Every structure is written in C-alpha cells, then in structure tokens.
Amino acid sequence: MITVWLPIMSPWKPLNRLPSPIELVRQFTPNWFTVNMGTGITFLLLAQFPARIAGLHALAYGLFIADAAIFALFIGLFAARWLFFTQDAMPLLRHPVQSMFLGAIPMALIPLVNGLVLFHPGQPAAAELATHLWWIDAALSLLTGWLVPWYQFTAQDHSLERMTGVWLLPVVPAEVAASSAGYLAQHLPAAQAQALIVSGYALWGMSVPIALGILTVLYLRLALHKLPPKELGVSTWLSLGPIGTGAFALLTLGAAAPQAFADTVMAPVAALAGPLGVIGALILWGLGLWWLVTAIALTAIQVRRGLPFNLGWWGFTFPVGVYTAASLTLGLRTGMAFFTAFAATLIVALVAAWAVVAVRSAHGLWHGHLVQAPCLSCKPELPAKTA
Template sequence: MLTTTVDADTPARRSPVLAHLTPNWFAVVMGTGIIAVGAASLPVDLPGRDSIARGFWVLATAAMLLLSVAFAVHWVRYREQALGYARSPAMAPFYGALPMAVLTVGAGTAAVGTEIFGPSAIVVAAILWALGTVAGVAAAITVPPRMLSGGAPSPVWLMPVVPPMVSAATGAALIPHLPEGQARLAMLLGCYALFAMALTAAVVTMVVVIGHLARTGLPAVQAIPTVWIPLGVIGQSIAAANLLGRVSDTAVGPGAATGLRAFGVVYGTAVAGVGVLVLGYACLLTGRAVSRGLRFSMSWWSFTFPLGACAIGAGALGIATDSVAVQWFSVALLALLLGIWAVVATRTAHGVWTRALLTPTP
C-alpha cells in the first residue's frame, strides 16, 4: 500500500482515514436510506412509520453528504491510493455502492421529502435519480471487466450490476410527476430496459459465482455476510416489476397496463419463492459463521440493504395481489431490519470512535 506524506496544519491532512477511504462505506447510506424508503412504502399503516421514514431519510442524507465530501477529498489529496482502490479487482465491485446510495436517498426524497420541502422535493429526487442512474449504468458496464482481471468470483460481484435495478424500482415513483404522454412513456420503457439490463447481468454473474463456489466451497467465515447481497437484486426486481406495473396506466393504455400488472404479480410470486430459499440459506450460513467466530466488519452492512429491498418488494407484491399475509411479511422484514441496523450501526459507530475501522486492512 502506498503512503502519502501529509502536513499537520489541516484536519484533512492530519487524518489517515481519508487516505484509505474505500467505496464500501457508501453501504452505510444504502442500509440507512432503505429503511426510510421501506417505512414510507409499508402497505400497513402502523403508528410511528412516518417518523421512522423521516428520521432515517435525514440520517441517510447526512451520511451521503459527509461521505461525498470525504470521498472527494480522498480523490484530490490521495489520488494514488484512490486509483489503487479503483484498479483493485477486490475493491472495484464496491463502486456500485455509490450510485445505489444516491438512488436510495433520491427515493427517500420522493417519498418523504415532499412533506418537508413540498413539490421541489420531486425535482431533487429526479436529479438524484438521473445522477444515480447514469453512474449505475456506467458501473455496470465498466466494473465487471475489472473484476474479471483478477480475484475469485464472490457474491460481491453483484454490487456493480444491481444499480440499474434500483433505478428501475425507484424510477416508478417519478413517472406520475412527468408530463402526460411521451415523457411518461419514455420513462416507463426506460425503467423496464434498466430492469432487463440488471436482471440479465445479475443472472449471468450469479451463474459464475455459484459455479466457482461449487468448485471451491463456501466463502471464508468473515466473508459470509456477503451471501446476503443476492437478496438485494431479488427484492428490488420484485419491487420494480410491481411498482412499474402499478403506475403503468399513467403511460400506456388499459390493455397494456393490465398485462404489465399481471407480469409483476407472476414474476414477483415466482421470484419470491427463490427469495425465501436464499434468505433461509443466508440465515443458516450466518448462524454457522457466528458459531465459528464471525467478527464485526463493514461487510455486516450487507445484511441491511438486501433485507430492506426484500421488505419493499414484499410490500409491493402484497399490494398488487391484495394479500394481507404478504403485506404483513413485509412489516416483519422491516422490523427485523430495524433490529439488525441498530446492531450494525452501533458497532460501526464504535469502530469509528476507536478508529478500528479507519485504518487499511493489512
């Protein structure tokens, strides 16, 4: 690892953390912001849900602003280290966390910000969606070749290909705010294209990862939290299919809208079965890892966003099918997420306070 000589006259140059700031820190924004989006979209009106949504949206927005400034300083003042991380096959996949963080905060802005800032919040949400989508598509195209240049396939490889699916899911909320006619149609078609792009890339990636794991065995104990990452694309794809179907009648005719809603229900029901299976495996493997000495690391944030995505997907499917059981399942997932987030956020705060998380991994 290259080092940089720094001056002691400025806080930024005194702090070695800025020399080793890696993109996986944006998972904090993802895992926090998904709670805001999940609470705002709950199909069951529970006491305190609005306060939870607003509180976590504020936390996620603050975290994104802080990390964005720190990341900019990292690239300006410690460019060699930044380029080293970007070129690393092991670290490159985490650059998918940046656009997903932006998209998650943008979705929270659309869902919660209007209560605080009024219609201008939709404008901000649209800008964040556009920025996150462009960055996410760029990551999905440019990062996979970097991963293939070295390093073993792992569930982390999904990180750069999931952002377009997040764009598809979060873009649905913006469609009714666009001018009627071609603008709404273009957005709807664009979101379905993003859906197809991400789904194709995710399936191909998982085939490669599963093939590697079949030959070499499960990841090391400390990497087990990453097996939760596939739940992110599962949950987001269910949400995207049903949320886009729900708003499709604002952009296409009744016949096409009925077909798109039906597609969302059929796709969501089928993939939900896969999701339950993956969730069961993830819980089993995590429990075994804990018994074998799993230690806290930033990889624990892998528990949060994927679980939140599943909660949102279950909620969207529950509304589409009018299934009370599925709607309450989404509530249960969000409640579980809140508990997990409390543990992971507390451990992260302690690691920052003690500077244990602010030094490079050997």
C-alpha cells in the same frame, strides 16, 4: 534514546486508532456507502410499515435527514481522496473486492431520491429534484455497471474459489434505479413518466439477467469450494439484492405504465405491464425465499466459526430490505395478507439488524479501526521521533 509516538487511546478522542486524522481521507473506501444503503431502505420501509404506530413516520423522516447528511459527508470524503491522494486512490480500480463497492454509491443515492417524494408528496419541487437526481443516479449506475466489469475482465486477478456475492454490487445499481423509475413515474406528468419507465425497463434488462448469471456461478462456487472466508461470510446475503430489487422494479414499473401511456400507441402493451409484473415478481419472490433460507443457514455456520464484524455486515440490511419492499408491494397488489404479514416481520428484523450494525459502524468510524483501504500496497507507519 528512541521513543515511538502513539495516539492517546481515549474513548472520547476521534480517530484514535489512526496514525493521523488525514488517514480518514486517504483510506476512505466506497464500502462506507453501504451505510447509506442500509439506512435508506430502513427509513423507507419504516415509513410504509403496515401497522400505524405513533411516532414511526417521524422517526423515518429523521433517519431520512440523517442519511442525507451522512451521504453528503461520505461523498466529500471520497471526492477528497481522489483529489488529494490520487495515486493512493487509483489502486482501488484494480482491487478485486474494493472496486466492486463502487456500485454502492448509486445504490446509496436511490433511497434519498425515493424519500423526497415519499416524505414530500404533491410538492412539485421535491418531485423535480428527485427526477434530476434519478438521472444522475442512472448515469452512475451505467458507469459502474460497465467500468467495474471492464477492469474485472482486463486488469483484476479473480478465481472461482475467491468469488463471492460481492460480484453483484457493480451490476445491481441499474435495477435499483429501475425500481425507483417506476416509483417516481407515479408522481410525474405523463411525458416525464414515459421517459423514466422506458429507461427503467432498459436498466432492468442491463442488470437482472447478468445478476442471475452471477448467482448461477455463485451456486457453483459454493458447491465446489464451500463457504467463503469468515471475513466475507455475510456476502451470501447479497444474493437477495438483485432478486428483491428485480421483483420490486417489475411491480413499480408495471403500476406506473398504464397511466403514463394511456391514449398512446403503447397503451395495449402498458396495460399488460401490471399483471405481467405481478407474475414476474412472484417468480422472483420464490427464488428470493430460497436464497433467504440458504443465507440464514450458511450464516449460522459462519457464526459458530466466529464471524468478525466489518462493514460487510451492512449486507444484513439493504438486500433484506429490498426483498421486504417486494413482499410488501406484492401484498398490496395481490391483496394477500400473507405477504403483508411476512413483510412486517422482516421489517422488524431489519430494524433490529440496522440498529446493531449502525452502532458498531459508528463506533468503528469514531475510533478509526474500520477505516482501512486494502487496495493500498502498504499501511502507514506511526511516525517516530527521537528524544
């Protein structure tokens, strides 16, 4: 008599949808770092909410600590996959979708870097740790920005019809690091700030123009081949990421440059960085507004068709969050209340989206049904035993 072993489907038993708990390691993908991206931008914006609300800052700090712990856990799981399941991890680099999410790793680190100086202002140790982590993040951003496109150009199978906003993920981390460079530079001595600002502008140049080119191709793809599959329906929101971060980076770098380069040969150029940054951010903000309205309209169509939940739903958080950060900063730099009110509205919507996606992602991780590695050629089978 042949019987098949099945896991006990208890709601209190973790990973009960997986054949074995070790599958959490073998099938852990970089998609999970979008959890850190979404949580990170949420606590950063909550801590800077325009209205003072009792307990809001404490809540933001709690999310910061939780996000740091989750990031450490995910780094451990991802490293363990490469260490103990190297042959199963290698196909990730050739997968046309999963490989793109390698860019989520450096983008997940930046909110923690910024959080160190935001929640520990005036503490040299926090600023020093943040600076070291920033340089690590910049290196990772450059690695993904070159490595993933190299595989995309030489080893992966792509077509215009299958193209989505996911293509943006490997190139955007550089501009995310650039925005952080301007933010950190305002808390550092001039010599350190100068290095970060110069590096930040270079990183911006290695990311934003390429991202805008990808958005142009994405527009063409949507016109010719219509909406992406419902499983990738949320990917349209990713277009807000490079636009919002590009604008935010111009604002932070422009704010930091004049003080950092005062009394240097770069002082006249640095003095222009602030006003030019505002102008550039306003232009990008307008472009982002077009994509925001478009993403809402296209998502409404996808919802009517049936939008299945997956980790892609984190696309509702980080891209909206960085666009919100740009809006909030424009309000401060221009003195126009409209931008501040608009940002506050988006923060409320962001928190609501984060709560829904976080709960459903935690449920999927606990039970294991969201732990899937499409890059693996075959799925593990349930072990059978003979009675």
